[in-house]
Amino acid sequence: MITCSCAATPPAQLTPAQWEKIDAIIAKYKDVPGNLMPVLQEVQEAIGYLPPEVQDRLAEGLNIPGSHIFGVMSFYSMYTWRPKGKYVIRFCESPPCHVLGAENLLQMAQEELGIGLNQTTPDGLFTLETSACLGVCEVAPAMQINEVVHGHLTRERFRQIIADYRAGMAPDYTTLTCTTYEISRYKQPPTDLVLLKNVGKIDPENIDDYLAAGGWQALKKAVTTMTPEQVVEEVKTSGIRGRGGAGFPAGLKWSFTRPLTVTPKYIICNADEGEPGTIKDRYIMEGDPQKILEGMAIAGYAVGASQGYIYVRGEYYLSKHRLAKAIEQARARGFLGKNLFGTDFSFDIEVRSGFGCYICGEETALIESIEGKRGYPRMKPPFPGVSGLWGKPTIVNNVETLASVPAIIEKGGAWYKSLGTPDTTGTKIYQIIGHVATPQIVEVPAGITLRELIDTYGGGMRPGSTFKFCQTGGASAGIVTAAALDTPLDFGSLAQVGGALGSGTMLVADQSVCVVDFVRAVAKFFAHESCGQCTPCREGTPLILRTVNRICRGQGTLEDLALLERLGAAMIDASFCPLGQTAPAPFLSAYKNFRQEFEDHITKKVCAAGVCRLG
Amino acid sequence: MAEPTLTLNGRTVAFQPGQTILEVAQGAGVYIPTLCYMKDTLPTGSCRVCVVEVEGARTLLPACATQAAANQVIQTESPRVAAARRMVLELALASGNHNCLICEANGECELQALAYRYQVPTPAFAAPPDTPYYFEDNNSMIVRDFSKCIMCGRCVRGCTERQVNDAIAIGYRGSHNKIVAKADKTYIESDCVFCGECVQSCPVGALLDKNAIGQGRSWERTTVRTVCPYCGVGCQLEVHVKDDRILKVTGADAVPNEGRLCVKGRFGWHFVHHPDRLTTPLLRKNGELTPVSWDEALDYVAARLTEIKAKYGPGQIGGWCSARITNEENYLMQKFMRAVLGTNHVDHCARL
């Protein structure tokens, strides 16, 4: 007796041509280290799905146990072992889209398509799924159909898009200039741009444009006029703190790895950009990919690495496309490859893709993923700088961090340090999203206030709307109220007011948002994205969701709130990695700031914002 | 150089560099609970029941996976530790259907023991008892009841690290996590060779030796230590017996097998109680195999061998013995054939 058979699939009927394709992909990657993810991705692209027969073939061809192959596949949201529709619709349900009505739209999409969630239309055209944050929050509420994003969804727009696809007018993503908006649409700052200088101005698919804008000169300067130690020192002087969220000083990180004699060493550019509300790295990748490559090469020279990987989240098809093109062109012009600028420094870069998994943004989970495994974070120490990819010293830096490096080398660390605040030096790309009039990104010297960000760059609150709270830095950070509007947005200041700079995203919520319902959307995200390695987070994140759900339905009790506090404390203390350690933070800070609202849901069965259907 | 020391619950304890906090504590007689920890496999630090408080650390740290360091100040049962540990146990209990009444593991379950020790009842937030869980019972040896699985991963490490069979892995993500064979099929359809290591690794009642189900509680059984009767490796066994009947076999933690067994040693013992098993010598009398005494049988064999040797010569006699007897017995057999009967014709079946 077997009570459930989760993977039961009808036997696949593959044609000889399809098997040939599969075998060709196996042959292409047979000797590539960490080949499982790229092979699974290419085979799925070729065949549409990965049925058991194909898994068996891969197991044999790659000499990887079948159990391991399924373990890896089933970890990432975007793999499928069952056939799906020609177009897979991924509806974002993370907080930034949630506060703009994603839940109702999902309902609407099911009505329009006449199918339920995770079902396929009878004509085999559309499969409807939900997704964690797609990284396109400036156009929320949004969905992605295969490679292409569609934002600002309404019923009419959705209907039109579906009609277009049915009529065979699916856009080709490689022909788009960018995924959402061109940056020229946005309100520009009076200050000089460092990171976004070229974005929207040069052709990202033409290296000559980058060269004309002074590109690759910083690498030349580094390798021909500076020692690696001097490069590390310059980055240290700049004071730049990592832009991936944790704010660790990049120069310091490099200085730990530089003296290690272990070889080879690796540079990894973290382009996973999975933190809800975070959209910044995409603009650099789509608009100025060469700059990232140059930053990586300089990092490689500084610490003594000769190989780099860019780990791009799976949903960012255009970014992957642009980066791959950029690498090809940089290689052809001798900026990547062997003996750069006639020196004995060699450096090359490979693009690797995630496949629907937030935890793979955590640096050690990311490393596991590149190695072809499930994205389970590793114990630290050892830190990647000492023992990372394949056990070798590995520098993991965010896209924005690495893209800052060429300017630091060109103009000097002291110049960089003169920008921003003493706590957070340099320029920072902020993302202002949610209930502001004009969601956008903007690069300014670090440390502008939330008020200025909202009023100047967000165009103020949207019409008829008043500020209620802001979730700072991403889904795992605290919620701040109007009291924090004049806090400078840097690492230190935000931490002091119970927020976090994180990735620099600021999700603004107005009076239409019920804070309990908001916490529910956040809880959903974490329950969906917990890797499941450790007990507190694997079992705790869905428990937060279930409990908050109950409160939202008017079935909560005051004991539920006590449980959430006790659970939160244990998760902070006992979870394996920062995901579980911070997953309770949004609830805890929301509860601290809006205690009455939670209690009203329970004792008075009242949702002041009128969002929750109580009882 | 003097051995480094650390402070464990206020006591100064010396340790060897490279030891984990758990190992140091065990050496010092300080109890730290564990669930996912399994000797001789890489610690994963995943269940979090062994967390301890280390002064200066932002969070609690897993004792099983954290290296001891000089001058660490460690508390193993502080209020902060107790609160987190209690919640971890509550979450583990709530993650499945832990009704110990009819659970095979009752009495030897590590989760039950910890629930008792820390006095943690199944919490109110546990899923209702009728929640469906994966259940697999389609082979004659192993039952998988994931209503009891706490995702400690020990079965996977047993299968991959100790047995190197790689038949199972952790599959899916987050609370959907589940131990999977290839393509998430059943054991019998997978690469599983039914060594049963996973069953022996499981700290709870999620992987069961099918033959023993319902046959006797842990405290009703006695164990008999013996050697596997099959091949020449000579694995050490614990035979679990109730009322003179075998219920199951597990590997003893001793050389050469250190707990491991193969499918034959673990599951191939049914011949012991089989009605067809020979319990006396049989002698063919008037064309019928008839039970006789050992004396009668040996007298008959001795007489016939002597007779055949005298009439046809020793070269007409051959001896065939077994890999399932000991080296000493095999030695005696060839000695007997060569020295007593005077023939070189002796062999044995090294294959089973």
Ligand SMILES: Cc1cc2nc3c(=O)[nH]c(=O)nc-3n(C[C@H](O)[C@H](O)[C@H](O)COP(=O)(O)O)c2cc1C
């Ligand atoms: C759950 C989680 C998700 C993360 N996601 C990302 C991400 O998408 N992008 C990123 O650059 N860093 C992410 N990080 C941070 C990385 O672990 C790492 O600190 C960062 O890439 C280091 O680069 P930096 O020093 O340049 O910021 C994440 C961390 C955690 C705990």
Ligand code: SF4
């Ligand atoms: S805290 Fe969550 S994400 Fe991190 S290891 Fe544990 S289960 Fe995985």
Ligand code: SF4
């Ligand atoms: S696995 Fe352990 S805790 Fe769970 S029901 Fe069985 S004996 Fe009880």
Ligand code: SF4
């Ligand atoms: S019986 Fe042996 S081979 Fe099969 S899953 Fe268990 S440990 Fe692996």
Ligand code: SF4
């Ligand atoms: S089946 Fe047993 S050993 Fe395997 S993960 Fe579950 S509880 Fe642990």
Ligand code: FES
């Ligand atoms: S025993 Fe240490 S984390 Fe499980």
